[in-house]
Amino acid sequence: MNPFAQSREDRVGSLGETALIKRISEWLGAASPDPPAGIGDDCSAVHLPPNKSYLLTTTDPVIYQRHFDSQLEPEQVAIKLLNRNISDIASMGGTPRHATLSHALPHHLSIDWLKRFYIGLSHEACKCNIQVNGGDVTTTKDFLGAFMTLVGYGNERILERKGASVGALIFVTGSLGGSRLKKHSNFEPRLPEGQWLATQVGVSSCIDLSDGIGKDCAAILLDHCNAKIDASRIPVSEDAHALSRSSGRSPLDHAINDGEDYELLFTLEPDQDYDTFVDHWKTRFKTDITQIGIISKRVASHPSVVFSNLEENIEPTGYDPFRTP
Amino acid sequence: MNPFAQSREDRVGSLGETALIKRISEWLGAASPDPPAGIGDDCSAVHLPPNKSYLLTTTDPVIYQRHFDSQLEPEQVAIKLLNRNISDIASMGGTPRHATLSHALPHHLSIDWLKRFYIGLSHEACKCNIQVNGGDVTTTKDFLGAFMTLVGYGNERILERKGASVGALIFVTGSLGGSRLKKHSNFEPRLPEGQWLATQVGVSSCIDLSDGIGKDCAAILLDHCNAKIDASRIPVSEDAHALSRSSGRSPLDHAINDGEDYELLFTLEPDQDYDTFVDHWKTRFKTDITQIGIISKRVASHPSVVFSNLEENIEPTGYDPFRTP
Missing domain, CATH: 3.30.1330.10 (PurM-like, N-terminal domain)
Known part of the structure; x- marks a missing residue:
């Protein structure tokens, strides 16, 4: 069989990455x-x-x-x-x-x-x-x-993407954006940080930020949850500011959509004490953490990740390595 | 840095697969x-x-x-x-x-x-x-x-490529050659056979035949060993005969050099009883086995795999997926 398709709608390029992976999972069926x-x-x-x-x-x-x-x-x-x-x-x-x-x-x-x-x-x-x-x-x-x-x-406990309850706080490590200046090829994976987070029973989900916060944060949500992110709290990197000077895009746009940050986004359950958790973190790591949002109950008419304080022209769709431009 | 080389001798294509893998292993050094x-x-x-x-x-x-x-x-x-x-x-x-x-x-x-x-x-x-x-x-x-x-x-005992002593008998499963007619995409990996061989202490080395018997058999030899293969004993497949009719090459040439047979080549130590071993095999498997050679002491002037009864025009070099034609 010829592997290539003539018409645009029959080509894998017509699918986004998320849709394609969903289909692959369905095609694999019992093997998946x-x-x-x-x-x-x-x-x-x-x-x-x-x-x-x-x-x-x-x-x-x-x-x-x-x-x-x-x-x-x-x-x-x-x-x-x-x-x-x-x-x-x-x-x-x-x-x-x-x-x-x-x-x-x-x-x-x-x-x-x-x-x-x-x-x-x-x-x-x-x-x-x-x-x-x-x-x-x-x-x-x-x-x-x-x-x-x-x-x-x-070990006995690993961190999974899904697991955050309504009311859980959303954190990110480090700062975001402008990765193509340097960070995409020169970053330190948050290995000790992830290992420690896995030992904390109050930490309920975790993902590494590779495709931008809007897309990656959506991936941690259980079906009955939304995420609310306060865009004004997102830690914007110096490289995002530097890139903004020549790109015509705002630093925040870079922080939200560039991808390849390789920082961790994780959640802390609502029954945990914020100050105690942050204190424990600070005694262990120089890496910053910032609380940028909260898990909320799903509202069907909302997008899965709702940003507040977002400049109007930013579309928090992130990076899709798959879709045809 | 530009990944591509102008002059032929600076290109990876100038190396054979075996030489390239040896270099990679050296470059990796302590990580390997x-x-x-x-x-x-x-x-x-x-x-x-x-x-x-x-x-x-x-x-x-x-x-x-x-x-x-x-x-x-x-x-x-x-x-x-x-x-x-x-x-x-x-x-x-x-x-x-x-x-x-x-x-x-x-x-x-x-x-x-x-x-x-x-x-x-x-x-x-x-x-x-x-x-x-x-x-x-x-x-x-x-x-x-x-x-x-x-x-x-x-399990506790796995089969490795290297381990055969001088005097060990060399066996192959099934029959060889002509794989591109059908077998390259339609073969049954010798999984139960391999698992059983691993339980037999007298079986001292094993490899799957993917690049042709000359090349693959060389890969099992310890430094002080040669292999002697009697070409007249090599089990030649029907597909090798079929292909020979149009290829201008002999069935034996196909059996030795086509590759992609995915049969097992293994050795039985000299202190083991041949008949008992073959009887045990036959009670378990329908797959044929054939003894095609023996491990001998290394003679520096010989190639590592010495064929007897080989038609003169056959070069038992096998398939190198890497070398530039």
């Missing part, structure tokens, strides 16, 4: 378990009997002309690849351990580029106590991409 | 553990404490115009992808359990093709008691590839 074991969370999490621990698995690629270009050094590409995957394990509170890399390499790729990529990967992996256990290499005509699968372990 | 945990076996195998069991991980892709084309139905592509990975776990005697799929999809890919791919994958996965736990989708300009990572479990 519910989250957190199956599709729908940052990692898949399956029990490792007889231990009370989890095997966490996530996969993310870096592809030339999409996730990096010739501006980036090969070491940075490798670090970005590893850290994108680590960030998913961080958001579930796990410990990353084993990486597998499937590499699609054009014949005319430079050996020196590849050498620097792998040496850079090795340094970063050793720093994080991660082994690169294996992989595959295949040549292509001109496509360059590295597809990493990262396996880690979670 | 010894096999079976690291690069060098069909899967990576790491201990799962405190159990005496192994986590097995393998990765193989299917790429359009390399591993499949429009002649193949999407269900067959999915089955080939899954079975290529299962075969690696079979060769170490493990049980496959969790698949993760990173999918590179052109915008103009047909939704119907993709639907049939995933439904086909689901059926085959369910048949094998494998879950598809997650993945990633990314759009591309025109590159279509699916990169699967398959995780499984091994």
Whole structure:
């Protein structure tokens, strides 16, 4: 069968990423378990009997002309690849351990580029106590991409995306926006922060911010919930301000829609004491946290994430790596 | 840095697959553990404490115009992808359990093709008691590839590639050659056979035949060993004979060099009784086994795999998915 479609509506490009993943999950049917074991969370999490621990698995690629270009050094590409995957394990509170890399390499790729990529990967992996256990290499005509699968372990309690009750407070770590200036390839996954959050019973959901706060926050909501976010409380990064000077977009727009922040968004249940929690955080981490919103009861006529104090021209739709422009 | 090289000798295409993987392993250095945990076996195998069991991980892709084309139905592509990975776990005697799929999809890919791919994958996965736990989708300009990572479990004893002593007998399952007629996309991984072999202490090494017997057999040899293969004993498939009629190559040439057989090659230690072993096999499996050679002491002037009774015009170099033609 010819894999390609003539008419626009028959092409996968006509679907958004979220719609496509939903369909894939339906097509897989019985082979696709519910989250957190199956599709729908940052990692898949399956029990490792007889231990009370989890095997966490996530996969993310870096592809030339999409996730990096010739501006980036090969070491940075490798670090970005590893850290994108680590960030998913961080958001579930796990410990990353084993990486597998499937590499699609054009014949005319430079050996020196590849050498620097792998040496850079090795340094970063050793720093994080991660082994690169294996992989595959295949040549292509001109496509360059590295597809990493990262396996880690979670303790008895892992953080899942869904679990926040009505009234739970919504926090983010660090500051947001302007990632393409630097942060997209040069960020520190919130690994110790995620691991500690997983030990706190009052923390009820967590996700890493990769596609922008509007889209990612919608992904944590149970069916009966909305999120209310006060846009004036969103911590806007210096890079978002810097980028704004040339982009014609406001710093807040960058903070909401750029994606690739790799900060954590998490919720604290309403029965928990805000001050005690924040104090505990501050004694452990230099990373800032900011409460930016609250989980509310679902109102069918509202969008799932409702922003207040938002400039009128900002559409908080985030980044969709899939939709055709 | 520009990832591409101008001069031929600076390009990865100037290296063969084996040389490239050796370099990657060196570049990774401390991040790359010894096999079976690291690069060098069909899967990576790491201990799962405190159990005496192994986590097995393998990765193989299917790429359009390399591993499949429009002649193949999407269900067959999915089955080939899954079975290529299962075969690696079979060769170490493990049980496959969790698949993760990173999918590179052109915008103009047909939704119907993709639907049939995933439904086909689901059926085959369910048949094998494998879950598809997650993945990633990314759009591309025109590159279509699916990169699967398959995780499984091994018991206390797994089969590794290296371990055969001088005097060990070399066996293969099934028959070889002509895979591109049908078998490359329609084969049964030797899963129960591999699992049983792993329980036999006299079985000292195992590999699945994907690149041709000359190349794959070389991969099981310890430094002080050669393999001697009697080409007249190699079980030649009917498809190798069929293909020979139009290819201008002999059936034996097809059996030795076509690759994608996905049969097991394994060794039985010299202190084991041949007849008892073969009898035990036959009571369990309908799959044929054939003893085709023996492990011998290394002679530096010999190639690592020495064929006897080979037609003169056959070069037993096998299939290298990497070298530029």
